[in-house]
Amino acid sequence: MSELTTEALATSAETWREGPPPPRMPEGLRRPPRGRGWGTRLRDYAALQRVREEMASRTMTEARNPERGFPVSSGRTAVSFIGGLLRSRRAVLAWAVVINLLASGAALVAPFLLGDLVDGVAGGTIGAGTLDATVTVIIVAIVVQAVLVLLARRASAVLGYDTLAAAREEVVRIVLRLPLGQVESSSSGDLLTRITSDVSKMAAAVRWALPHFIISMVTIVATLAAMLANSWLLALPLVVTALMMWFGGRHYLRRAPAGYITESRSYSVISATLTESIEGARTVEALGLGSRRRDQLDEDTELSGQAERYTLALRNVLFSMVDASFQLPLVGIVLVGTWGFNADLVTIGQITTAALYVQQLQGPLDRVIMVLDHLQIGLVSTTRLIGVAEVEDDRTPQDVVPAGTDLEGRDLRFAYREGHDVLHGVTLELAPGERVAVVGPSGSGKSTLGRLVAGINRPRTGSVEVGGVDVMDLPLDRLRTEVALVTQEHHVFVGSLRDNVVLARETTASDAEVEQALRVVDAWGWVGKLRDGLDTQLGHGHLQLTPAQAQQVALARLVVADPHTLVLDEATSLIDPTSARHLEGSMHALLDGRAVIAIAHRLHTAHDADRIAVVIDGRIAELGSHDELIDADGEYARLWRTWRS
Numbered sequence: 001m002s003e004l005t006t007e008a009l010a011t012s013a014e015t016w017r018e019g020p021p022p023p024r025m026p027e028g029l030r031r032p033p034r035g036r037g038w039g040t041r042l043r044d045y046a047a048l049q050r051v052r053e054e055m056a057s058r059t060m061t062e063a064r065n066p067e068r069g070f071p072v073s074s075g076r077t078a079v080s081f082i083g084g085l086l087r088s089r090r091a092v093l094a095w096a097v098v099i100n101l102l103a104s105g106a107a108l109v110a111p112f113l114l115g116d117l118v119d120g121v122a123g124g125t126i127g128a129g130t131l132d133a134t135v136t137v138i139i140v141a142i143v144v145q146a147v148l149v150l151l152a153r154r155a156s157a158v159l160g161y162d163t164l165a166a167a168r169e170e171v172v173r174i175v176l177r178l179p180l181g182q183v184e185s186s187s188s189g190d191l192l193t194r195i196t197s198d199v200s201k202m203a204a205a206v207r208w209a210l211p212h213f214i215i216s217m218v219t220i221v222a223t224l225a226a227m228l229a230n231s232w233l234l235a236l237p238l239v240v241t242a243l244m245m246w247f248g249g250r251h252y253l254r255r256a257p258a259g260y261i262t263e264s265r266s267y268s269v270i271s272a273t274l275t276e277s278i279e280g281a282r283t284v285e286a287l288g289l290g291s292r293r294r295d296q297l298d299e300d301t302e303l304s305g306q307a308e309r310y311t312l313a314l315r316n317v318l319f320s321m322v323d324a325s326f327q328l329p330l331v332g333i334v335l336v337g338t339w340g341f342n343a344d345l346v347t348i349g350q351i352t353t354a355a356l357y358v359q360q361l362q363g364p365l366d367r368v369i370m371v372l373d374h375l376q377i378g379l380v381s382t383t384r385l386i387g388v389a390e391v392e393d394d395r396t397p398q399d400v401v402p403a404g405t406d407l408e409g410r411d412l413r414f415a416y417r418e419g420h421d422v423l424h425g426v427t428l429e430l431a432p433g434e435r436v437a438v439v440g441p442s443g444s445g446k447s448t449l450g451r452l453v454a455g456i457n458r459p460r461t462g463s464v465e466v467g468g469v470d471v472m473d474l475p476l477d478r479l480r481t482e483v484a485l486v487t488q489e490h491h492v493f494v495g496s497l498r499d500n501v502v503l504a505r506e507t508t509a510s511d512a513e514v515e516q517a518l519r520v521v522d523a524w525g526w527v528g529k530l531r532d533g534l535d536t537q538l539g540h541g542h543l544q545l546t547p548a549q550a551q552q553v554a555l556a557r558l559v560v561a562d563p564h565t566l567v568l569d570e571a572t573s574l575i576d577p578t579s580a581r582h583l584e585g586s587m588h589a590l591l592d593g594r595a596v597i598a599i600a601h602r603l604h605t606a607h608d609a610d611r612i613a614v615v616i617d618g619r620i621a622e623l624g625s626h627d628e629l630i631d632a633d634g635e636y637a638r639l640w641r642t643w644r645s
Contacts, residue, residue: 052310056258063261063387070191071387075257078382082206085163085170092162096155100215103148104222107360109141112226115353156211164206167382171199174389192275193268194388198381205378209371216364216371223364227357231346234354237332238361241325245365248321249372252314256373259311260380266304273297315373322369329358395458397475402467402482405432405564407595411462412452421460422448424618430565430595437609438599439639445618446599447487450567453597454485466565480504484563490554494539497527500553501534504561517559523552565595603643612636 063072086093113134175195227235277284277293284293337351412426422445430436438446451457453464455471464471466482474482493500501517502509514534518524526549530536536543545553558566598609606612607626614622614629614636622634629636 049310049313052306053255056255056262056307056310059262059265060258063265070194071390072261073383073387073390075379075383078379078386081382081386082163085166088166089159089162092155092159096152096159096211096214097218099148099155100152100218101222103145103152104219106141106145106148107219108222108226108357110138111353111356111360112230113138114356115230115349118349118352152215153211156215159214160207160211163210164203167202167206168199171195171385174386178388178391193264193271194384197267198264198384201381202378202385205375205381209374209378212367213371213375216367219364220361220368223357223361227354230353230357231350233340233345234333234337234350237329237336240328240332244321244325244328248318252318253376255314256311256376257380259307259314260377261383263304263307263311264380264384266300266307270297270300270304273300318369322365326362326365330355333358395455395472398473400469400473402469404467405595406430407453407464407466407483407565409453409462409464412449412459412464413461414448414452414457414459422618423452425462426618426620428613428620430597432564432595434611435596435598435609436611436613437606438597438613438615439603439606439636440615444615446615447569449615450485450569450597450599454483454567455479456485480561481563483565483567484558484561485567485569486554486558487569490550492538492545492550492553494542495537496534497530497536497538497553498534500538501556502560503557509560513560514556517556518552520559521552521555523549523556563594567597567599569599603640614639
């Protein structure tokens with residue numbers, strides 16, 4: 001082992017390590033010692049809850065401005081987002097509010113008539129005919145109320161589902177516009193949790209909680225107005241309920257966002273740990289890391305449990321105060337009503353009506369508190385979803401057209417982590433029709449160079465220009481007609497074989513072009529044997545392609561897309577050497593007139609190239625044709641001799 005290699009190995013860990021990892025579990029969250037008395041236990045519990053609150057507050061601050069990954073937007077932004085969706089559906093919203101008002105008004109008729117009936121009976125002024133008419137009106141009001149409630153729930157459900165559909169479309173738009181570099185550098189568990197769990201929670205809030213909130217609030221407002229019309233004196237006990245609910249709601253709403261953000265973030269951490277453990281199962285088994293991964297998962301689960309206990313405590317306080325507030329107004333009405341009746345300020349009928357209205361209020365108030373919790377969860381999920389949209393775009397598309405097809409990269413530097421450049425001032429030019437092979441050891445920066453050329457990532461310094469235009473200034477749809485990247489990673493979408501090939505030209509590609517593209521990449525041999533041909537359904541639940549077949553489909557997409565510059569990042573690595581060489585030979589005629597950068601680990605690819613760039617430690621160490629580099633007897637010559645031996 002050379003001295004340089006030994007030194008690199010000795011210091012390589014310092015490249016990535018910036019001190020010991022911080023403890024995942026705050027010391028204060030460790031289970032406190034149980035005291036003997038209830039007073040000690042309550043103090044321990046209060047101290048534990050304060051630590052949970054501090055953890056939630058710190059987590060929310062970090063989530064709003066993360067060093068890596070996706071941020072969480074503010075609650076105000078989320079409310080504005082939902083408000084915008086509702087404003088665009090004013091007609092549906094207005095109809096839902098009006099029909100709910102009518103339903104609430106119908107529900108107020110019976111208590112009012114019963115109050116009048118009580119006063120009439122008490123005063124001896126009501127006859128049999130009046131009694132029958134009153135009962136008839138009450139029955140009609142109940143029937144009308146039932147019909148209106150049905151219509152109101154339907155209108156609210158339509159509003160909820162319509163808003164949800166628009167919200168989901170917006171979430172899809174947000175996710176699809178994310179810079180690819182940002183997606184790859186962030187935790188897959190976090191993004192997965194946001195587009196699955198958070199979408200479900202937002203959906204539940206918009207589809208169920210929001211309509212019920214509208215129904216309940218309209219009912220509450222209408223009932224309060226009726227109570228004031230009945231007797232302002234008998235409405236005074238509701239002030240106690242309002243104050244208790246205000247204090248309870250204020251305590252809850254000030255702390256709930258941080259609590260639910262911490263809770264959701266803990267789910268993302270668990271998801272990331274599970275994903276890493278499953279994807280790296282062979283490595284875990286080979287290195288005996290099973291116990292370590294289990295310990296990490298246990299700690300992640302415990303942290304999640306602490307976050308859930310914090311939000312549970314908040315809900316318990318809220319629900320306890322609300323439950324207590326429900327009992328006080330009725331008692332207050334009896335007391336105030338008795339005094340008011342003795343003072344000739346109210347009648348027995350008014351007291352009866354007020355008592356019935358209070359009873360009617362309990363249901364809507366209870367639903368408001370219940371849906372408030374769901375709305376809070378949905379709001380936090382929405383902040384996490386639209387927080388993804390706050391990721392800064394890595395390009396500024398301009399209305400420009402390249403003047404040619406020549407491509408040039410100048411002084412390219414790039415770092416995945418600040419202060420640790422992967423490329424160091426690389427300059428590379430490609431003429432139209434030229435084929436350049438990029439070779440070098442693993443980790444030398446070959447793939448990073450290909451990503452910069454293809455416009456996947458923005459270089460830290462320098463630029464990549466095609467036809468005199470920076471590739472980062474081109475809209476993505478235009479860029480992919482200029483430069484396209486295909487890697488060893490690929491995806492087969494659920495759909496027909498034809499749909500999978502014509503992705504870049506869905507409306508213009510003919511079946512003849514699809515067939516020609518498949519022939520070029522040497523795939524027509526197995527495609528022609530399929531019973532349904534190009535109509536064969538692929539993906540989950542349908543025909544499963546082998547890795548080599550899937551990669552051929554990915555290459556056929558490039559043929560149909562017809563860009564003038566191709567970046568092939570080990571594009572044939574999953575195909576056997578004979579097929580790979582045949583594939584490259586078949587593509588040679590098609591690639592005539594195009595610039596091609598082939599990043600490969602098979603040196604026969606380099607042998608056929610016009611020029612070869614040897615990348616060592618983020619720099620182009622050698623550049624020339626195969627024969628020139630062999631004659632130079634440098635790095636490439638040593639790689640060639642090693643590969644041939």
